Amino acid sequence: MAQPIAFGYAGPCASPFEGRLCGDNNDRGKGGLEIPVIDLSMLVSGGPDEKSRMIRDLRMACQEWGFFMLINHGVPESLMSAMEAATREFFDLPEDEKRKYAGKGVVDTVRYGTSFASGTEGGHMFFWRDFVKALVRPQFHSPSKPQGFSNVLAEYCEKMHVMGKVLLEGISESLGLDTEHINKMMDIESSQQLWAANRYPPCPDPESVMGIPAHTDYGLLTFLTQHGTDGLEIFHQDKWVEVHPIKGAILVNTCDHIEIITNGKYKSVLHRAKVNTEKTRISIVSSIGPSPDTFVRPIEELLEEGKEEAKYMGMKYREYFDLMYDPKLFGKSCLEYVKTITTRS
Numbered sequence: 001m002a003q004p005i006a007f008g009y010a011g012p013c014a015s016p017f018e019g020r021l022c023g024d025n026n027d028r029g030k031g032g033l034e035i036p037v038i039d040l041s042m043l044v045s046g047g048p049d050e051k052s053r054m055i056r057d058l059r060m061a062c063q064e065w066g067f068f069m070l071i072n073h074g075v076p077e078s079l080m081s082a083m084e085a086a087t088r089e090f091f092d093l094p095e096d097e098k099r100k101y102a103g104k105g106v107v108d109t110v111r112y113g114t115s116f117a118s119g120t121e122g123g124h125m126f127f128w129r130d131f132v133k134a135l136v137r138p139q140f141h142s143p144s145k146p147q148g149f150s151n152v153l154a155e156y157c158e159k160m161h162v163m164g165k166v167l168l169e170g171i172s173e174s175l176g177l178d179t180e181h182i183n184k185m186m187d188i189e190s191s192q193q194l195w196a197a198n199r200y201p202p203c204p205d206p207e208s209v210m211g212i213p214a215h216t217d218y219g220l221l222t223f224l225t226q227h228g229t230d231g232l233e234i235f236h237q238d239k240w241v242e243v244h245p246i247k248g249a250i251l252v253n254t255c256d257h258i259e260i261i262t263n264g265k266y267k268s269v270l271h272r273a274k275v276n277t278e279k280t281r282i283s284i285v286s287s288i289g290p291s292p293d294t295f296v297r298p299i300e301e302l303l304e305e306g307k308e309e310a311k312y313m314g315m316k317y318r319e320y321f322d323l324m325y326d327p328k329l330f331g332k333s334c335l336e337y338v339k340t341i342t343t344r345s
């Protein structure tokens with residue numbers, strides 16, 4: 001069934017990572033559940049028992065949550081702080097400086113948008129945020145200001161890419177596949193990697209707006225940090241669950257392309273960001289995806305030797321992008337479209 005587009009917004013990219021928009025602004029139920037914690041060092045340097053426990057935990061986290069906190073992830077705290085400081089500096093640039101990146105489409109390699117001025121992407125009343133995004137792989141792009149920003153960005157994204165590859169090795173193993181299966185199939189060295197940051201200023205009436213409405217992300221995995229101010233919520237067992245990450249942890253969620261290649265064994269999880277009355281919230285997000293030319297389809301080995309039907313249509317990653325902006329979706333998410341199309345013929 002088609003998901004309604006939140007707030008009637010039909011333009012591209014409420015979120016730079018967005019694969020699906022849905023829900024409304026009233027579903028503010030809270031769950032008191034704790035999301036899983038995964039220790040990446042167990043995969044890299046743990047003994048055989050620790051490693052197999054980690055893989056088992058990872059499988060559970062992916063199957064039951066699609067969301068987890070990653071600790072001992074190998075991204076230095078100093079680099080995470082430097083990225084946060086550089087991001088704040090970017091948002092503090094004069095508006096006309098940022099407006100240079102106020103493009104319109106998915107092809108823009110660096111893009112800025114704000115809900116607080118008309119004529120920029122994101123410029124509509126029901127979202128309460130500014131964002132900036134940069135495509136950092138296969139080719140590296142960055143805002144040229146503030147000074148030093150691009151160096152921090154390059155180092156940060158390199159570390160995130162390395163971390164993402166290791167995690168995808170673990171995910172391959174959690175599915176009973178060869179360690180390198182997903183990385184090879186996705187041509188991860190030429191991965192499309194995206195970096196983005198969101199700034200949500202304090203809002204006098206936080207119940208009437210959303211920072212970002214409910215959506216899924218379209219890559220393979222998204223990595224998110226929220227720098228001391230919570231606001232992220234994930235949809236879990238029919239409830240919105242607030243996320244309160246451990247200090248220094250990176251939040252990971254499985255995205256549309258993990259759902260596609262696993263033929264739905266691991267799901268792309270809905271999430272959204274709330275705003276508050278008091279504090280500006282910053283979230284920094286990066287995603288790892290297939291290379292743009294990779295033909296993505298459910299992994300053959302997971303279809304139980306032909307017993308299970310592929311539930312998702314195969315296509316190149318770059319075609320999925322085009323599809324996200326195609327009016328033929330009629331408000332349906334791209335993921336639903338590639339899913340339902342296999343049952344249409």
Ligand SMILES: O=C(O)CCC(=O)C(=O)O
Nearest residue numbers: 015017198232273283285
């Ligand atoms: O700010 C957040 O917590 C969520 C951001 C997000 O989901 C996105 O940028 O895709």
Ligand SMILES: [Fe+2]
Nearest residue numbers: 015017216217
């Ligand atoms: Fe997202």
